[in-house]
Amino acid sequence: MVETDQFIEDAVAEIREEIGSANAIIALSGGVDSSVAAALAHEAVGDQLVPVYVDTGLMRKGETDEIRETFAYMDRLRIVSAQDRFLEALTGVTDPEEKRHVIGEQFIREFEREAHSSDAEYLVQGTIYPDRIESDGNIKSHHNVGGLPDVVDFEGIVEPVRELYKDEVREVARALGLESVVSERMPFPGPGLAVRIIGEVTEEKVEIAREATAVVEDELEAYEPWQAFAAVLGKATGVKGDNRVHGHVVAVRSVESRDGMTARAQPLDWEVLQRIQSRITGTLPNVSRVLYDVTHKPPATIEYE
Amino acid sequence: MVRIDVVDNHGQFTHLEHRALRDLGVNTTLLENTTPPAEIEADGLVLSGGPDMDDTGNCAAYLDLDIPVLGICLGMQLIAKSLGGTVGTGEYGGYADVTVEVVDEDDPILGSLAPETRVWASHADEVTELPPGFSLAGRSDVCAIEAMSDPKRDLYGVQWHPEVAHTEAGTELFENFRRRCE
Numbered sequence: 001m002v003e004t005d006q007f008i009e010d011a012v013a014e015i016r017e018e019i020g021s022a023n024a025i026i027a028l029s030g031g032v033d034s035s036v037a038a039a040l041a042h043e044a045v046g047d048q049l050v051p052v053y054v055d056t057g058l059m060r061k062g063e064t065d066e067i068r069e070t071f072a073y074m075d076r077l078r079i080v081s082a083q084d085r086f087l088e089a090l091t092g093v094t095d096p097e098e099k100r101h102v103i104g105e106q107f108i109r110e111f112e113r114e115a116h117s118s119d120a121e122y123l124v125q126g127t128i129y130p131d132r133i134e135s136d137g138n139i140k141s142h143h144n145v146g147g148l149p150d151v152v153d154f155e156g157i158v159e160p161v162r163e164l165y166k167d168e169v170r171e172v173a174r175a176l177g178l179e180s181v182v183s184e185r186m187p188f189p190g191p192g193l194a195v196r197i198i199g200e201v202t203e204e205k206v207e208i209a210r211e212a213t214a215v216v217e218d219e220l221e222a223y224e225p226w227q228a229f230a231a232v233l234g235k236a237t238g239v240k241g242d243n244r245v246h247g248h249v250v251a252v253r254s255v256e257s258r259d260g261m262t263a264r265a266q267p268l269d270w271e272v273l274q275r276i277q278s279r280i281t282g283t284l285p286n287v288s289r290v291l292y293d294v295t296h297k298p299p300a301t302i303e304y305e
Numbered sequence: 306m307v308r309i310d311v312v313d314n315h316g317q318f319t320h321l322e323h324r325a326l327r328d329l330g331v332n333t334t335l336l337e338n339t340t341p342p343a344e345i346e347a348d349g350l351v352l353s354g355g356p357d358m359d360d361t362g363n364c365a366a367y368l369d370l371d372i373p374v375l376g377i378c379l380g381m382q383l384i385a386k387s388l389g390g391t392v393g394t395g396e397y398g399g400y401a402d403v404t405v406e407v408v409d410e411d412d413p414i415l416g417s418l419a420p421e422t423r424v425w426a427s428h429a430d431e432v433t434e435l436p437p438g439f440s441l442a443g444r445s446d447v448c449a450i451e452a453m454s455d456p457k458r459d460l461y462g463v464q465w466h467p468e469v470a471h472t473e474a475g476t477e478l479f480e481n482f483r484r485r486c487e
Contacts, residue, residue, distance in 0.1 A: 129320060130320055165324065257470065257471075259321070259470060261321055261469055261470070262425050262466075262471045263471075264401070264402075264471060296401035296402065297401070298427040299400040299401070
């Protein structure tokens with residue numbers, strides 16, 4: 001495991017040396033990796049750092065507000081409202097890799113504009129060790145190692161947590177005193193709720209994924225899952241009151257894992273599953289069914305796309 | 306310090322093999338499988354898993370270096386295929402939770418895990434016939450050859466993934482392999 005105090009001291013010194021007196025920019029995703037990278041960089045160069053958070057509209061419930069609060073101590077924090085632009089770009093896109101690509105491209109466009117207007121010469125990224133390996137293989141593309149440097153001519157790229165594993169980044173987050181909401185937060189994919197929606201991403205489906213995920217996270221806290229969420233799969237018939245409903249099918253997923261590389265579907269109590277089902281179908285009129293996903297990783301992945 | 310390098314056959318868990326060895330305090334480097342055999346300086350090698358037997362580079366040649374080798378998943382299949390065994394598609398894919406019966410409690414790699422060990426697997430193909438010189442070290446309900454050993458040449462193979470967190474005694478298995486490399 002990583003020696004956190006030594007690691008922080010070394011990382012801060014290294015960032016300070018690399019960036020010098022220039023401006024640097026970092027994309028905050030709300031996840032622990034970019035949060036730790038930002039905190040280290042801010043420690044190193046203070047207000048030379050411009051943290052940018054792009055609200056894609058694909059974030060979890062309350063996430064944008066939490067980020068605004070957590071990073072309020074960074075004076076140059078920018079929050080970009082890009083919800084409409086992302087939804088528009090995703091119109092008609094159904095292929096999973098194409099979805100990731102569209103989101104990555106839109107993200108780059110948003111970020112490019114911010115990078116230019118802040119005169120940033122350095123890019124700080126929260127890339128961790130498995131990101132580098134998985135992008136070499138062909139499992140899924142990670143957008144934080146993606147195309148950004150190709151469109152913005154940065155002087156250099158700084159990746160302070162590039163040698164760490166996820167659990168080690170969390171250790172560092174705790175040592176940095178980042179609020180537990182960041183250090184203990186469940187991993188959340190870069191493309192956000194879009195990969196928890198099979199088929200085209202629409203405002204209606206995003207809303208279902210967001211609200212249902214909030215229910216699942218709330219109900220399953222006691223199980224301490226590595227990740228717990230809801231996905232929107234397709235449509236099926238139901239009956240509500242005296243009306244036939246052709247509503248959405250929501251899958252509930254809850255897994256335990258050390259590092260996300262392998263995962264075990266959690267055994268949940270029937271009463272808890274029923275309460276989740278009841279809350280989701282009771283509060284979301286256009287949901288007709290709730291399923292529980294019992295598949296481990298492998299053969300499934302944790303996320304749906 | 307003993308040095309055990311990990312040869313990357315583009316498996317998604319390769320970096321966890323590297324990590325498992327690092328956490329044991331072993332000096333370890335991740336190597337491309339195209340590294341010329343003459344440049345290998347390690348006291349032992351782990352051949353990682355991966356998606357494609359045709360993309361295993363120089364792995365077969367590393368078996369002649371006279372150092373201990375542990376093949377994992379595709380790495381095991383490669384050892385079998387290179388040394389006269391056979392590989393085929395199993396009737397039942399091995400995914401996630403598998404209980405492996407340890408066949409020989411004197412086996413240098415698997416013996417200490419006897420009588421059985423719970424492992425995490427991910428494979429469609431498997432070794433269907435042992436190569437000459439190897440003996441069966443482990444089997445399960447879904448795969449007849451889960452592990453094989455040739456202690457004379459110090460060549461070993463396991464069909465599952467000892468490097469992932471969900472495999473019960475993965476660290477112990479790597480520890481046993483390290484002892485063979487010292």
